[in-house]
Amino acid sequence: MIGGTLAHMIGLKELGDVVLFDIADGIPQGKGLDIAESAPVDGFDAKYVGANSYEAIKGADVCIVTAGVPRKPGMSRDDLLGINLKVMEQVGAGIKKYAPDAFVICITNPLDAMVWALQQFSGLPKNKVCGMAGVLDSARFRHFLAEEFDVSVEDVTGFVLGGHGDTMVPLTRYSTVAGIPLPDLVKMGWTTKEKLDAIVQRTRDGGAEIVGLLKTGSAYYAPASSAIAMAESYLKDKKRVLPCAAHLNGQYGVKNMYVGVPTVIGAGGVERIIEIDLNKTEQKMFDKSVASVAGLCEACEQHRGQNGPRHAAALLLAGVWLLAAGHAHAAESVYTTLDLDACAVLDQDDESGGISLQCDGLPGHPVFASEGDLRFDVDYGVPNDRWESFGPFNSVGETVEWRVADGEPHAAILRFFIDTGMTGGPEDKGQALVVSRVGTEAVPGCVVAVIDAKVEQANGVARGAAAMATRFACGTDMPAAIGPEDSFARSFNSIVPEGQ
Numbered sequence: 460m461i462g463g464t465l466a467h468m469i470g471l472k473e474l475g476d477v478v479l480f481d482i483a484d485g486i487p488q489g490k491g492l493d494i495a496e497s498a499p500v501d502g503f504d505a506k507y508v509g510a511n512s513y514e515a516i517k518g519a520d521v522c523i524v525t526a527g528v529p530r531k532p533g534m535s536r537d538d539l540l541g542i543n544l545k546v547m548e549q550v551g552a553g554i555k556k557y558a559p560d561a562f563v564i565c566i567t568n569p570l571d572a573m574v575w576a577l578q579q580f581s582g583l584p585k586n587k588v589c590g591m592a593g594v595l596d597s598a599r600f601r602h603f604l605a606e607e608f609d610v611s612v613e614d615v616t617g618f619v620l621g622g623h624g625d626t627m628v629p630l631t632r633y634s635t636v637a638g639i640p641l642p643d644l645v646k647m648g649w650t651t652k653e654k655l656d657a658i659v660q661r662t663r664d665g666g667a668e669i670v671g672l673l674k675t676g677s678a679y680y681a682p683a684s685s686a687i688a689m690a691e692s693y694l695k696d697k698k699r700v701l702p703c704a705a706h707l708n709g710q711y712g713v714k715n716m717y718v719g720v721p722t723v724i725g726a727g728g729v730e731r732i733i734e735i736d737l738n739k740t741e742q743k744m745f746d747k748s749v750a751s752v753a754g755l756c757e758a759c760e761q762h763r764g765q766n767g768p769r770h771a772a773a774l775l776l777a778g779v780w781l782l783a784a785g786h787a788h789a790a791e792s793v794y795t796t797l798d799l800d801a802c803a804v805l806d807q808d809d810e811s812g813g814i815s816l817q818c819d820g821l822p823g824h825p826v827f828a829s830e831g832d833l834r835f836d837v838d839y840g841v842p843n844d845r846w847e848s849f850g851p852f853n854s855v856g857e858t859v860e861w862r863v864a865d866g867e868p869h870a871a872i873l874r875f876f877i878d879t880g881m882t883g884g885p886e887d888k889g890q891a892l893v894v895s896r897v898g899t900e901a902v903p904g905c906v907v908a909v910i911d912a913k914v915e916q917a918n919g920v921a922r923g924a925a926a927m928a929t930r931f932a933c934g935t936d937m938p939a940a941i942g943p944e945d946s947f948a949r950s951f952n953s954i955v956p957e958g959q
């Protein structure tokens with residue numbers, strides 16, 4: 460869908476000749492011929508070639524990658540990631556062989572992970588490979604704002620950071636109408652904070668809204684216009700300031716990942732990454748989004764591990780990590796069993812039934828589990844003074860996943876089972892992955908994030924959050940709750956009980 464729209468727009472804008480490549484025989488040829496036949500009417504000159512062989516893209520200046528599969532009924536997003544990862548492998552190899560000097564714009568979803576994989580597979584310079592999402596997400600934000608204010612879209616700017624997904628970060632402070640920031644417009648009575656919040660959420664859900672309406676596919680006009688703006692800035696060396704999924708190498712505290720940030724696109728590709736100041740709330744939203752992208756990259760690693768040789772997985776993920784406490788380490792998982800019956804009892808209150816246990820974990824890093832009022836609080840390494848658990852009754856799983864870098868565990872992930880309803884039946888059980896920073900005597904740990912197990916790629920998202928653990932200031936930062944608005948993940952409490 461989107462590939463045909465892109466090819467048509469390139470002609471209308473006379474940006475160059477077009478090769479449409481697809482594995483499906485006849486589709487690129489048919490689309491190309493159809494568009495070429497529109498040229499006399501619209502008055503543009505461009506050559507169109509439809510091809511099923513990568514050789515046809517030889518010497519291309521720009522490659523816009525839309526190859527892949529959109530989600531179909533019965534297919535999970537995980538399936539989509541696995542399938543499209545293989546597609547990126549083929550496309551990356553084709554570009555590497557025939558168009559190694561091209562500027563590559565990836566559109567295929569899940570975007571932030573696919574652009575990263577495409578760069579890995581193609582081996583092209585990181586500033587010559589980027590992903591289209593921010594221009595689209597900002598355009599949606601601008602459209603909704605222009606409607607709210609009843610002004611021209613031309614006078615509205617929108618600023619959206621982060622991954623292309625539910626956790627994207629539309630920044631109201633940096634979005635304006637003719638230079639007037641949105642918070643000022645609230646003060647001026649143009650809108651209300653509640654309405655702005657609703658627009659921010661609608662922007663986050665923008666892709667899903669279109670899928671819900673179309674039912675048979677995803678958006679293509681606005682995504683195509685967005686990718687064309689990026690291609691045009693490159694081809695004409697316009698040096699436009701455009702948000703895109705760009706390779707970060709320390710900027711925004713993120714290393715070796717593709718995340719949506721403002722960039723300058725010119726003849727050199729992504730020539731600059733613009734770093735803006737984020738306040739605490741914005742930084743937290745951005746960190747959460749980065750964790751979600753890291754989770755998707757982790758999921759890619761799992762797929763590569765399952766479907767390809769192990770050393771390929773290592774190569775693929777070799778560079779994905781976050782800058783944690785000034786050190787960049789690739790982490791791996793080590794699993795231990797949590798057997799509550801085998802733990803040593805540290806304290807027991809017969810009246811309330813409360814109990815504190817010390818259980819086996821990794822050498823030198825025990826697990827501390829406390830149960831009170833049918834709710835669990837689990838600490839790692841050393842016990843901390845916080846009570847951290849869900850509002851409803853809950854229990855814990857039997858496997859602790861430790862995230863370990865350079866032999867030292869920095870985070871642990873444990874599945875919780877939560878009573879979400881009143882019947883007490885299995886339908887009332889919710890599951891969440893609770894990610895904790897492993898404590899030391901010097902720096903006690905705490906819960907960093909709570910991920911509703913229903914969240915797409917929940918295990919990967921948890922590992923992404925774990926990668927952030929050492930940047931999490933226990934006692935100051937509050938754990939991120941990742942899940943739907945009505946998720947029990949939001950009932951998680953992290954408090955210091957009175958008297959401590």
Ligand SMILES: NC(=O)C1=CN([C@@H]2O[C@H](COP(=O)(O)OP(=O)(O)OC[C@H]3O[C@@H](n4cnc5c(N)ncnc54)[C@H](O)[C@@H]3O)[C@@H](O)[C@H]2O)C=CC1
Nearest residue numbers: 460461481482483525526527528546566567568570591682
């Ligand atoms: N980043 C963004 O904002 C957006 C991303 N997308 C994503 O773009 C992708 C394409 O979307 P649509 O065009 O609507 O899907 P589509 O199904 O209409 O087109 C995808 C095309 O890819 C081809 N294809 C599949 N495997 C291939 C391979 N190995 N090599 C070459 N071609 C291959 C298919 O034959 C098909 O023609 C999807 O992953 C979608 O989620 C779409 C819109 C916006």
Ligand SMILES: CC(=O)C(=O)O
Nearest residue numbers: 568665666669677678
């Ligand atoms: C498909 C997609 O990613 C979007 O419309 O945002």
